[in-house]
Amino acid sequence: MEQINNIQVVPCTSSNYLRPFRVHYNQNGTKKSWDFMQTHDSVSVLIFNTTSHCFILVKQFRPAVYMSEWERSKPKPLQPSEEESAEATPAEPKVPEEDKAGETSEGTSSHQPPASAGVTYELCAGLVDKPNLSLEEIARQEVLEECGYDVPVTKLRKITSYRSGVGVTGSKQTMFYAEVSNENRVGEGGGKPQEGELIEVVKVPLHEAMTFAFDESIPKTMGVIFSFIWFHSNMSPKYKISTNV
Amino acid sequence: MEQINNIQVVPCTSSNYLRPFRVHYNQNGTKKSWDFMQTHDSVSVLIFNTTSHCFILVKQFRPAVYMSEWERSKPKPLQPSEEESAEATPAEPKVPEEDKAGETSEGTSSHQPPASAGVTYELCAGLVDKPNLSLEEIARQEVLEECGYDVPVTKLRKITSYRSGVGVTGSKQTMFYAEVSNENRVGEGGGKPQEGELIEVVKVPLHEAMTFAFDESIPKTMGVIFSFIWFHSNMSPKYKISTNV
Numbered sequence: 001m002e003q004i005n006n007i008q009v010v011p012c013t014s015s016n017y018l019r020p021f022r023v024h025y026n027q028n029g030t031k032k033s034w035d036f037m038q039t040h041d042s043v044s045v046l047i048f049n050t051t052s053h054c055f056i057l058v059k060q061f062r063p064a065v066y067m068s069e070w071e072r073s074k075p076k077p078l079q080p081s082e083e084e085s086a087e088a089t090p091a092e093p094k095v096p097e098e099d100k101a102g103e104t105s106e107g108t109s110s111h112q113p114p115a116s117a118g119v120t121y122e123l124c125a126g127l128v129d130k131p132n133l134s135l136e137e138i139a140r141q142e143v144l145e146e147c148g149y150d151v152p153v154t155k156l157r158k159i160t161s162y163r164s165g166v167g168v169t170g171s172k173q174t175m176f177y178a179e180v181s182n183e184n185r186v187g188e189g190g191g192k193p194q195e196g197e198l199i200e201v202v203k204v205p206l207h208e209a210m211t212f213a214f215d216e217s218i219p220k221t222m223g224v225i226f227s228f229i230w231f232h233s234n235m236s237p238k239y240k241i242s243t244n245v
Numbered sequence: 246m247e248q249i250n251n252i253q254v255v256p257c258t259s260s261n262y263l264r265p266f267r268v269h270y271n272q273n274g275t276k277k278s279w280d281f282m283q284t285h286d287s288v289s290v291l292i293f294n295t296t297s298h299c300f301i302l303v304k305q306f307r308p309a310v311y312m313s314e315w316e317r318s319k320p321k322p323l324q325p326s327e328e329e330s331a332e333a334t335p336a337e338p339k340v341p342e343e344d345k346a347g348e349t350s351e352g353t354s355s356h357q358p359p360a361s362a363g364v365t366y367e368l369c370a371g372l373v374d375k376p377n378l379s380l381e382e383i384a385r386q387e388v389l390e391e392c393g394y395d396v397p398v399t400k401l402r403k404i405t406s407y408r409s410g411v412g413v414t415g416s417k418q419t420m421f422y423a424e425v426s427n428e429n430r431v432g433e434g435g436g437k438p439q440e441g442e443l444i445e446v447v448k449v450p451l452h453e454a455m456t457f458a459f460d461e462s463i464p465k466t467m468g469v470i471f472s473f474i475w476f477h478s479n480m481s482p483k484y485k486i487s488t489n490v
Contacts, residue, residue: 002272002273003271003272003273003274004270004271004272005270005271006269006270006271006276007268007269007270008268008269008270009266009267009268009269010266010267010268010269011264011265011266011267012265012266012267012280015265015267015280017280018263018265018280018281018282018413019256020256020257020260020263020265021254021255021256021257021312022254022255022256022257022260023252023253023254023308023312024251024252024253024254024255025249025250025251025252025253025308026248026249026250026251027247027248027249027306027443028247028248028443029248031251032308032441034308034309035257035260035262035263036263036308036309036312037263037309037413038312038313038316039313039413041313041317061272062408062411062412062415063268063270063277063279063281063415064279064281064282064410064411064412064413064414064415065408065411065415066415067266067268067281067283067415068283068284068286068408068414068415068416068417069415071283072286072417118415120408120411122411160458160459160461160470161461162464162465162466162467162469162470163307163310163313163365163464163465163466164410164466164467165309165409165410165413165414166307166309166310166365166367166466167307167309168263168282168284168309168410168413168414169309169313169410169413170307170308170309170310170311170312170313170314170363171313172313172317173467196277198272198273213405214405216405216406219407219408220407220408221407221408221409221411222407222409222418222467222468222471223467224407225405225407225471226467226470226471226474229471229474229475229478230474232478233474233477233478
């Protein structure tokens with residue numbers, strides 16, 4: 001599907017996207033410090049097409065997932081512990097060694113996993129970065145931009161909210177459920193190519209959903225699994241769904 | 246519960262915990278870049294005590310969650326858009342303004358939320374940072390250290406795995422289910438105080454679990470909600486559970 005090559009990894013000294021802060025505080029009289037990052041809250045939407053009885057997901061190449069898979073696929077030689085290594089060379093990138101060293105940037109290393117290793121299935125989702133819009137309005141925009149369905153705000157049902165990345169960002173995610181029909185389909189979706197988004201819209205038939213959710217060979221977020229099982233628990237009186245969890 | 250004060254936030258120029266990298270790559274012939282962070286994979290464990298019919302969770306103060314709540318609680322005056330602001334002053338911390346400016350570090354600002362705003366309920370969990378141990382062995386250690394239960398590795402059942410923080414870290418999380426009884430309880434749990442951990446072990450009775458899961462006034466991770474609903478779907482033949490989702 002995707003062709004990924006010419007991979008180069010460099011330390012990132014200044015980023016508009018990842019900006020670490022350190023907070024010093026006293027907890028019950030004990031001095032502590034914690035490094036964290038400020039991010040936007042986010043919304044995600046479980047979309048169910050009542051015409052085709054399919055869930056509508058998005059699928060995209062995620063560089064962070066790809067790099068994580070690459071690192072995991074590397075043989076682990078005898079090394080100093082991660083902690084020691086981190087303390088000794090805090091600014092030294094550890095992935096991927098072959099590109100870092102500049103030996104090759106052609107992506108031809110035997111270590112390099114296929115592009116599919118970085119492609120994940122996710123709920124339609126977006127950042128809460130427009131102060132004048134409600135969560136529902138932001139969710140609606142994402143459904144339109146990413147998946148091509150025009151769904152009224154009133155048809156968005158909040159499933160719940162929770163804290164994400166509690167160790168690093170602590171942002172709040174709110175999950176919605178939206179029922180759409182083929183009549184709501186007004187475009188192709190796919191995100192905003194001008195912003196570098198390259199999103200594929202994917203249908204998962206209802207009767208395959210639970211098998212899909214628990215198939216670990218299909219990389220996906222917990223949001224997909226949780227929302228499918230939520231649908232199974234809450235919508236089963238309305239829609240038949242396979243129960244082979 | 247927690248006393249949090251003397252809060253100071255500073256930009257974090259070098260961290261052993263948050264180390265941003267930038268990857269340059271070609272996707273289908275188009276040059277792209279992405280900022281990401283390398284983190285460890287992790288495990289989490291849904292613990293069910295068959296003696297007391299309670300789930301065993303952990304509860305702790307999370308600085309990243311607290312700072313995120315603080316930022317969210319601040320009034321949003323008319324400002325340049327987040328993007329413009331980020332580009333203009335990429336190294337400038339945005340939270341919390343009053344501490345950043347050094348006006349007061351006493352934590353007495355009217356903006357400062359109560360410590361409880363940063364306390365989250367989570368599954369027992371830990372990083373996969375010991376190359377010689379299996380995921381099950383790491384999960385077992387965390388159950389012992391954080392919750393005080395000694396559960397044999399053979400009693401850990403894998404629920405599933407998924408990708409976490411796909412935009413930033415892309416790490417892999419594996420979730421286990423462990424049934425324990427009061428007989429497995431060998432200690433108090435609470436984590437490693439010498440490593441700064443201050444973890445409270447919390448019981449959630451089975452019959453309150455689904456209400457707890459969907460009560461948004463109780464800050465928690467998606468893992469808690471997902472695992473409770475998974476239990477509801479998979480263990481209901483074995484254990485009675487309230488269905489008021």
